[in-house]
Amino acid sequence: MRRKDAPPKLADRRAMLTCKIAELRKEDKIAEGAIKRIQRTRESNRIDRENRMPLHPRPRRRRRERERE
Numbered sequence: 001m002r003r004k005d006a007p008p009k010l011a012d013r014r015a016m017l018t019c020k021i022a023e024l025r026k027e028d029k030i031a032e033g034a035i036k037r038i039q040r041t042r043e044s045n046r047i048d049r050e051n052r053m054p055l056h057p058r059p060r061r062r063r064r065e066r067e068r069e
Contacts, residue, residue: 006014
């Protein structure tokens with residue numbers, strides 16, 4: 001299909017495929033951007049959760065059995 005003197009039918013097919021490849025590359029770039037934004041959002045949410053949690057959890061209560069001994 002990449003001949004200098006390609007028949008018109010092959011030239012049209014080549015042009016169509018080239019356009020389709022360009023569209024798919026554009027979609028791929030958009031999808032990669034969305035994936036990066038999702039990852040940044042997840043990381044940000046994780047950091048927010050960690051910051052909201054207390055640094056030291058509440059001490060556990062002793063069981064009654066242990067207090068009796």
